[in-house]
Amino acid sequence: MATPPRSLRVLQAKPSRSHSLALTRTVHPPAGSNPVIMFLMKPAWDFALFPTLAGALILVLVALIFHNLTREGRWPKYW
Numbered sequence: 366m367a368t369p370p371r372s373l374r375v376l377q378a379k380p381s382r383s384h385s386l387a388l389t390r391t392v393h394p395p396a397g398s399n400p401v402i403m404f405l406m407k408p409a410w411d412f413a414l415f416p417t418l419a420g421a422l423i424l425v426l427v428a429l430i431f432h433n434l435t436r437e438g439r440w441p442k443y444w
Contacts, residue, residue: 369377386393399417402408432440
């Protein structure tokens with residue numbers, strides 16, 4: 366059997382990965398890797414602040430801005 370072209374393999378990669386993560390109920394590697402890095406590498410505690418906390422805060426800020434600009438209701442309703 367011939368190998369499909371690279372462009373087709375790239376197009377199939379993301380949906381198949383997302384589907385397999387949903388089927389197996391596993392976490393996306395960047396989200397699951399932070400505890401593993403903390404456990405195995407034993408970095409300094411500032412690793413918990415940057416990039417972990419900084420990345421999480423940026424994600425929430427982007428979601429807050431996007432939701433409030435594209436929807437009628439306000440999110441979150443309560444702080």
